[in-house]
Amino acid sequence: MENGGASTKEEGFLSRMALNDNKAGMEGLDRDKINKIIMESSKGSRFYENELKREQQVNQRIEKMMLQKAQITEQQLKKAQAQVDRLASELERSRDLNRVIVHVDMDAFYAAVEMRDCPELKDKPMAVGSMSMLSTSNYHARKFGVRAAMPGFIAKKLCPNLIIVPTNFDQYRAVSDEVRKPIFADYDPHFQPLSLDEAYLDFTDHLEQRKSWPESLRTHRFRTSIEGQEKLPQEKEGEAEDLSPVLFEDSPNSSPCLPGAGGAGVAGGAFEVFGTSAEDAVREMRFRIEQKTMLTASAGIAPNMMLAKVCSDKNKPNGQYRLPSSREAVMDFIQNLPVRKVFGIGKVSEKMLSALGISSCAHLGQQMALLSLLFSETAWHHFMRVSLGLGSTHIERNEERKSMSTERTFREMSAAEEQLSLCRELCEDLAEDMKKEGLKGKTVTLKLKNVNFEVKTRAWTLPYAVATVDEIFAVAKDLLKTEIENVSPQLLRLRLMGVRISAFVSTDDKTPLQKSIVGFLKQSKADSGGPSQHVCQKPGKELLVNGSTQSGPLACPPVVEKGQKQGEVPWLAKQRGSEVTQIRGQQQQSFFQRAHAQRLRLQAESANKQEERHGDSPSVITSTGIHVDKSEGSPTKAHESERRFTFSGKREALPNTENVSVLPLEAHASTLERSGTDSESLTCPVCCRQVKTSNLYVFNKHIDQCLSNVSTKLDPNTDTDSDSDMEPEKGHQGCEVMDDEREECDAKKEKEREKVEQSKDSSVIETSEPTINESEDISEQGPFEPDESHYDHTGPVLICPICQVSQDTDDLTVFNCHVDVCLNQDVLHELRGQTSLTTDLPSVTVTNSNVTGSPTSPPSKKARGPGRHNTIDKFFKRQTSYTQNVPPHRK
């Protein structure tokens, strides 16, 4: 692209801002002129500045990548190539050309609906959206460079006569419904909608049956005689043919009813007979869509989803394209395909690839070795599949949604009260939506965008799932308040706010939970079989990536049950690989780390109360929010310090101001139990004891000591090949150590589990109830704690973070085994169908009303007080089960 007068500096930037004409209907435009207008309209705006910034970030990424590339040796490349080749042949073997996958896409959907409903618009350039943002435009408007995701005011400059119609989602939804079940389902009852106007269908079975269908079943009439269609009075002959040409004057395609085929004329009552081929079937489907809705659709037919999607774009609008089911055809097709056309490769990826000289899928294939060295595993695996023309061949029915959110853009808003009330509104909307779908989620995320377009998200995860306005707002409000306080005395100048809820726990049945627990146990069984930490020992199950013994997690083939799960997003397939490794990672670090983290968190709250350091606080609050000051703990190895920083970081992050709450939980806790602790103390994540200091340096030093003590106590036999996908850094991290110990216990664990489970099972849960005392203990411990010299290893009791019972031992190994048992038995308990936890928990929170009443928190906060106290243990169990809730088979 030659962009005339643009300076080189701007050139890169243009790629971000400039017209993206890879969409249908935008060929042969005067790009230079259009881009000029776009630039002139944008320049100097805050938005522009922000885009500039982001562009630079991408450029930096590219620079970094190029540096990396420069350091790659021939040898590395060779090795990588070998690996790539191995994977390639694996993948090749998995190629399945037997499915007939169709991707349907309504043409300029919103705009088309509007034009249908308002014929005056038909021959005018129009777009759907608002002055600030357009959702889509019709093909007339596209000629001017007006397209989706373009602000209306710029579009107006490009096309002064542009008519902008506001969106009418209800209407689009209605149209969508007209098409989905009544038509799509006929061809594939399991079709997968992508959006209102798009869907994937697996035609394979339909085509099989269709072969034996009589003509009558393949005959469809023109709209005039189609029942159920609100008849437009004067519409009759000519309409069917008239329709699309009006919408798309210069459409290269005709309506699905081929002029040659059946000749069905256009007279009212005419009908059309469709053949049995895939193309005929798809044409039939499109015909029916058009007859029913007066709207046209395009379609792609290919052996997999990735290709089908690309194909549907090929003859758009109102056309279809079939890619034959042969390897040769696929490879041919792929060769010249620009990478950008592929679902999953967007602006940034395109630019990064282009920096490597890759623009087509053919290049992609040629550079795989290099790519494997420069990109993450998931990414290059994706590239690999794309370059081979592979994609999902199996359409998954809608999975459960994973999050739900609502957000709003508005003119600058900086008054806190206003912000809070808006926040509440958002929560109300969200709660309403949640109710509709009967969902409950544990994680609430607040999204903020300031007037400079900087986006910030802040999340908090509760130990239980929530759904009501009050519950959600209680969290969101705290998150918001924290942000407000973080920037004070300045104001938060917002232009957008959003609330999202995720980490759903299904309300009606706990199948997902249980399943995952089962999965977890199965895994850990396999796991404990061997002495090493290898979790994936499932023989026989192999992902495509099996061969790759690359230094990574993939050395262990993910557990995949029936074929690969292949969502329409190519990432999904691979992502499963990482899913598993992730699970493993979490499994290994999970319990202790979480337990300690939580413990510390609770501690932090009380500690925070006591912190006196004001302005000179070492905590770093940057423009982006809370940050941990990495320069503080004097760590040299990033990872060594990482965990600890997380701990201290959390604490550090606490606002230095007195009554300020950073984390909702803490905030509430603090108001609940102001036990008048005056001295400062922190809990060591290793020894679980109070350290009477607020000085992080001192604290870290203590931890170091603990760790080295622990390390020496340990049998250092587990240092072989950490399969941790995080970092093999050993021995320094408190939690690592703990984990190692846990491993040691693994063998016994199994037996113990069973024993203990029978004997003490319920008692543990019960003993866990009086946690309130326990947490008070914690806070009260501080003042009584002697100073640092006391913290050698002859010190006082260890308290199990799970059952909260003091353990009469000084030996961490023993202690950890105890905790392990606690953890596992409960998992077993749950597994056995006594899902008391899941049901129990919410009710606890509900029944306990907040009598305490805190000055700063409304009644809505009630949930958290009790939740916090009596569920620390449960919290972790639930966390655990949640953690496991990602695993292999959802089906």
Added chain:
DNA sequence: GAAGCACCT
């Protein structure tokens, strides 16, 4: 888990 991104429609 939390935060920030990238990507898609």
Added chain:
DNA sequence: CGTCAGGTGCTTC
């Protein structure tokens, strides 16, 4: 004057 809204997933810490 002025750049959506809602979702998913990946990466990094």
